[in-house]
Amino acid sequence: MTPSAVHRRLRQTQGRPPLGFLALSAAGAGLVVLPLAYTVVEAFQVPAREATKLLFRPLVGQLLLNTLDLVAAATLLAGLVGTLAAYFVERTRFPGRPVFAVLAAVPLAVPPFISSYAWVSLSPALEQFAGALLVVTSSYFPLVYLPVAAALRGMDPALEDTARSLGVGGFSNFLRVVLPQLRPALLGGMLLVALNTLVEFGAFALLRFRTFTTEIFAEYRAGFNGPQASLLAVVLIALCLVCLFAEAKVRGTRRYARVDRGTRRRIAPRSLGRAAIPVTAGFLILAATTLGVPLGMIAYWLLQHNSAAVSPVVASPLALAQAMFSSIELAVLGAAFTLLLALPLAYLAIRFPGRLVTMLERAAYLAQGVPGIVVALALIALTVRHLRPLYQSTALLVVAYAILFLPLAIVGLRATFAQVQGSLEDAGRSLGLSRMRVMLRVVLPVAAAGIGAAAAIVFVSIVTELTTTLLLAPIGTVTLATEIWADTSTLAFASAAPYAALMTLLSILSTWLLAGRFGRVNGGEAGGSA
Secondary structure: OOOOHHHHHHHOOOOOOOOOHHHHEEEHHHHHHHHHHHHHHHHHOOHHHHHHHHOOOOOHHHHHHHHHHHHHHHHHHHHHHHHHHHHHHHHEEEEEEEEHHHHOHHHHHOOOOHHHHHHHHHHHHHHHHHHHHHHHHHHHHHHHHHHHHHHHHOOOHHHHHHHHHHOOHHHHHHHHHHHHHHHHHHHHHHHHHHHHHHHHHHHHOOOOOOHHHHHHHHHHHHHOOHHHHHHHHHHHHHHHHHHHHHHHHHHHHOOOOOOOOOOOOOOOEEEEEHHHHHHHHHHHHHHHHHHHHHHHHHHHHHHOOOHHHOOOOOOOHHHHHHHHHHHHHHHHHOOOHHHHHHHHHHHHHHHHHOOOHHHHHHHHHHHHHHHHHHHHHHHHHHHHHHOOOHHHOOOHHHHHHHHHHHHHHHHHHHHHHHHHHHHHHHHHOOOOHHHHHHHHHHHHHHHHEEEEEEEEHHHHHHOOOOOOOHHOOOOOOOOHHHHHHHHHOOHHHHHHHHHHHHHHHHHHHHOOOHHHHHHHOOHHHHHHHH
């Protein structure tokens, strides 16, 4: 083919997404929509009179009250703690600031059901609402802290300087100038806290606090009643969608980016004076609550006598190794399949952002608002009725992981592909390479670091996943998460400790490596300027 013919063909095909990529993207989006649609269809199979009787039970009202109270309290508290922590780390100087900047992000690596295991083994009095609020707030406040800290670092200091020159200072400056600029990051973080609280299952089950997720699981285990569980699941999905809608409505369409070409300077953190003492004490309490208690209780139970380790399965080195191997094997398979589905969709979203691609991408993001327990129950019903050989198979579990964590992978890959220069692909195409060869020989090698980061994030998420693994894992499969669940359900805290220690270590190490390989979580810059 002559050069002119190649360029002519490039111009003709430049605006059209490749069919193979479109087909893979549609498959990924379809997998996400399938359990959601099946749940809705199954819920409508319940006769109207029975559905009304089921939904208007006093129990459902209590579940709704429990769930909404907890979501509202946890979201507000996490928003307050995360914003204050980010502000003090980014804008002030106090003793230990670089260390606390990192410690404030680390709780994200400790799964909530590990925190609930630690707190409930410390004191059974922490069951119910107070314990649930403590666990979800301490586990999820980094979802607010991280984006708000990043927004503070990127904020133009000229805004605050101008306000001070007009006589607006101190707390008033924060409320009237800084806080409005933090709105997108703060609302986005709070939305994630609300969604994660809505779909959390393991932590609430251990704390004996009844929400929609625990009741759906109980309904399913009590009578394997799919339609009734689906009816409750539809209510839960509706709550998730309300959260998404409310966040979009509150965030609005305001612009926050600079429009001029001025040079942005860094803000020098200000001294707190005597106020540094209570601020440092606050960060110490925060670190002790979010990390000290979980890690301390795991260490305590590890040191208990063997007689305390009452468990159906003895925590022998062989049992530990088998559970760890199963967790890693499932996480590797799940991460590989998730990336396979996410790669074409993220690539098309960057290179061919048309209406069809946008629709497929948004469909894939629906998984962010679908609880894992709903996905698991829908897949069980689907396979039992229509694809029996897949029921309780590793393949089905891997598909469920891909559905749940597809948005995570897409977000990471999207950012990576956006940094790959389009001219490199054009050069490859002009040399006669097909789209697939350009992808394999140019795009993927350039984006390898970002792809690795996305894979690692999905890997960690799967290792710490409980609900879907509990319901869909093949008979005889024991993972770190399911073993902790089995032991803590029978109050065998000492037996669960080795599995909890291994899972926490694996999760924290992966997070630490990610932070070191792909940038600071937060503290490096802070530390440098302290």
